[in-house]
Amino acid sequence: MEPPLSEKRLLCDLMEGQTATIHEIKPCAMCEKLLELGCIPGESIKVEHIAPLGDPIAITVTGSCFMLRKSDAKHIEVMLKQTS
Amino acid sequence: MIDRPLRVALAGNPNSGKSSLFNALTGLRQNTGNFPGVTVDKHTGESRLADGTRIEIIDLPGLYSLTASSPDEFVAKSILTESDHPDHPDVVVIVIDASNLKRNLYLATQVLDLNIPSVIALNMRDTAEAGGITVDVRILEELLDVPVVAIHAKNGDGLDDLLNRIPDAKSPQERFSPTGDIAERYRRIARILPTAQAVVDHKQGPLVFTRAFDRYATHPMWGYTLFLFTFFLIFQSVFTFAAYPMDAIDAGMAWIGDAITTIAPESLWISFLVDGVLAGITGVVIFVPQILILFACIAVLEESGYMSRVSFLNDRLLRSVGMNGRSVVPLVSGFACAVPAIMATRTIENPKERLITLMVTPLMSCSARLPVYVYLVGYLIPDTYLFGVISLQGLFFLGLYMIGVMLSAAVAWVFNKLLKDPTSGSFFLELPVYRGPRWRNVALGSWSKAMTFVREAGSVILVISLILWALGSFGPSGTLDHLPTHEKLEASFAGALGKFIEPVLQPIGIDWKTGIAVITSFAAREVFVGTMNILYGLDGMNLKPDYSAASAASLLIFYVIAMQCMSTLAIVKRETNGWKWPIVMFTYLTVLAYVASWITFRVVGGW
Numbered sequence: 001m002e003p004p005l006s007e008k009r010l011l012c013d014l015m016e017g018q019t020a021t022i023h024e025i026k027p028c029a030m031c032e033k034l035l036e037l038g039c040i041p042g043e044s045i046k047v048e049h050i051a052p053l054g055d056p057i058a059i060t061v062t063g064s065c066f067m068l069r070k071s072d073a074k075h076i077e078v079m080l081k082q083t084s
Numbered sequence: 085m086i087d088r089p090l091r092v093a094l095a096g097n098p099n100s101g102k103s104s105l106f107n108a109l110t111g112l113r114q115n116t117g118n119f120p121g122v123t124v125d126k127h128t129g130e131s132r133l134a135d136g137t138r139i140e141i142i143d144l145p146g147l148y149s150l151t152a153s154s155p156d157e158f159v160a161k162s163i164l165t166e167s168d169h170p171d172h173p174d175v176v177v178i179v180i181d182a183s184n185l186k187r188n189l190y191l192a193t194q195v196l197d198l199n200i201p202s203v204i205a206l207n208m209r210d211t212a213e214a215g216g217i218t219v220d221v222r223i224l225e226e227l228l229d230v231p232v233v234a235i236h237a238k239n240g241d242g243l244d245d246l247l248n249r250i251p252d253a254k255s256p257q258e259r260f261s262p263t264g265d266i267a268e269r270y271r272r273i274a275r276i277l278p279t280a281q282a283v284v285d286h287k288q289g290p291l292v293f294t295r296a297f298d299r300y301a302t303h304p305m306w307g308y309t310l311f312l313f314t315f316f317l318i319f320q321s322v323f324t325f326a327a328y329p330m331d332a333i334d335a336g337m338a339w340i341g342d343a344i345t346t347i348a349p350e351s352l353w354i355s356f357l358v359d360g361v362l363a364g365i366t367g368v369v370i371f372v373p374q375i376l377i378l379f380a381c382i383a384v385l386e387e388s389g390y391m392s393r394v395s396f397l398n399d400r401l402l403r404s405v406g407m408n409g410r411s412v413v414p415l416v417s418g419f420a421c422a423v424p425a426i427m428a429t430r431t432i433e434n435p436k437e438r439l440i441t442l443m444v445t446p447l448m449s450c451s452a453r454l455p456v457y458v459y460l461v462g463y464l465i466p467d468t469y470l471f472g473v474i475s476l477q478g479l480f481f482l483g484l485y486m487i488g489v490m491l492s493a494a495v496a497w498v499f500n501k502l503l504k505d506p507t508s509g510s511f512f513l514e515l516p517v518y519r520g521p522r523w524r525n526v527a528l529g530s531w532s533k534a535m536t537f538v539r540e541a542g543s544v545i546l547v548i549s550l551i552l553w554a555l556g557s558f559g560p561s562g563t564l565d566h567l568p569t570h571e572k573l574e575a576s577f578a579g580a581l582g583k584f585i586e587p588v589l590q591p592i593g594i595d596w597k598t599g600i601a602v603i604t605s606f607a608a609r610e611v612f613v614g615t616m617n618i619l620y621g622l623d624g625m626n627l628k629p630d631y632s633a634a635s636a637a638s639l640l641i642f643y644v645i646a647m648q649c650m651s652t653l654a655i656v657k658r659e660t661n662g663w664k665w666p667i668v669m670f671t672y673l674t675v676l677a678y679v680a681s682w683i684t685f686r687v688v689g690g691w
Contacts, residue, residue, distance in 0.1 A: 029510055030510045030512070032151050032266070033148070033149075033151060033153060033510075033512070035266045035267070036148060036149035036151055036190060036266055037148055037149075037187065037512075038186065038187050038190070038270065040266065040267050040270055041267075048295065048298065048515075049298060049299070049302040049396070050302075051302060051396055051397060051399065051400060052302070052303070052304035052307060052308070052397065053400035053401065054400070055399075055400045056396060056399050056400065056409075056511070058298070058302065058396060058515055062184070062186050062187050063183075063184045063186060063187065064184050064187060064514060064516075065294075065514065065515040065516075066512050066513065066514050066515065067392065067395070067396045067399070067409075067511075067512060067513045067514075067515055068512050069399070069403070069509070069510065069511050069512075071509065071510075072510050072511075072512065
């Protein structure tokens, strides 16, 4: 079966090393801040590391790496790029 | 022309090299204070333009944008946006990191749109070039319509150019982003980027090392190993290296005291000078080595970028009790000394998480408790070894430290439930590319911390030690000069106070004599041992006839918990801008200590 071209996910559900495209930032306390840091729809975002206790996560977006708590990351909807 | 110096503000992203530029421009002609009403460091300094014009430079807290969410961001934002703000600048120097032009231009163009005359300082072109990015200064200047100067803040290149261009500062003819919409601003930045910079290959350079190293730094096993090792080194440095200058200060001050008492005849004034003023000054200066060493270590970790990884590693654990990843430094430093540790809570941006960290830090057993522990544990526990290797006393010591750690978690949990959080627990932090620390920043930063402590906590410590001196030197019957030392203490106000509070201390097994030691050791915990020696004679073993094991254990627990340190209260007052939190801290720790001591006294006494 052919996998779908892209899959909608929440940023907090991505695995270490996965890259995705930002789809939407849902309204939240951090959303303006996230947008201003360059988390704008269409940008590519990569989960670089996940902390040993599963939270927080380190993401790379617009050339810089940030740590983010999963409670904030769940407001970022992404399209997962399929890797073959 | 205005008769005050031209006011220049440095604005830029965190990690853009802004502080290096500030230090390079001002050197030692800088001051650190507080912005009024908030506990945000205010760094100001002076410099001169080529024509001799004096300029006043203010280093604004780092910003990613003009949307503020933490106290230091609010300060930076209001200085820039409110033209009637007392620190509103005449000129803004916007520092941008050439290796991440896109995100840095977001803030830069926002500031340009404020219509304050500006100059852009393009920093870290070497890092950018190592990453395959070259930025064209001339084109950038044309595109942004303000002067752009390439600088190298770390080694000082381009500083003269920058100073020469400050008089040319201007605001662009047109707003960069007419609507101010986030996505629109980024679209416009994306449009100018290809012209301003040439990207050869993104993957090269320092980033490769950073990503590779981070695989270890965030690894479940290697990450914690590295973290524990690093903090063990820091702890050792503060604990061990600071001991030499501290002993020297102690000895030096004692020598001065001795010199005064041998020259001048014994009198109340000499006692005031030696036991009051000189002891008070010693009580202030004695902390300087620890502050210098701790803040130098912290600065190296911050500058190198490793500190963010420590926060990343520990955030989850500390969050469960209302703190965050940045609380690690104050908590670990607290084992050496609560004073610099509490000063270090400033790096925690979230006010609630900062306050909780600050409130539980004194529960970490600091080095001043060690003499008290040694004195009482030596009395309580026989000097024997389990299986021939494990010292029973050592195990007991470890237990005392653990009691502090576990109580701090419990207390933090309670404060977390009680306090309101306006920021809903968000926390984000950049994990910057690793780089070598800039030693100038390290030296200037720790020096300014030490000076701040002396200036702002020093006076409180001095006043309290004078009060304690008066309590020990005068009694209800007047001056006590004619009495021998141990009788002097008994007949003093401190002695009277000890007797007065005895009914309160009796339920926890402490008599009025030890009560005196509890009162005098408020100056510093280690004073306890000295006072006990005066009252009971030189050896802890002399306690035997007066002291049951239950009393000694109760006293020990009291010292694990109680807020027996005026310097900590003084620094908490400075760091929270008022007496409210030091009073809360003193009260909760004293009540907690009392209850725990009572339980200990009952349990041990019941055996």
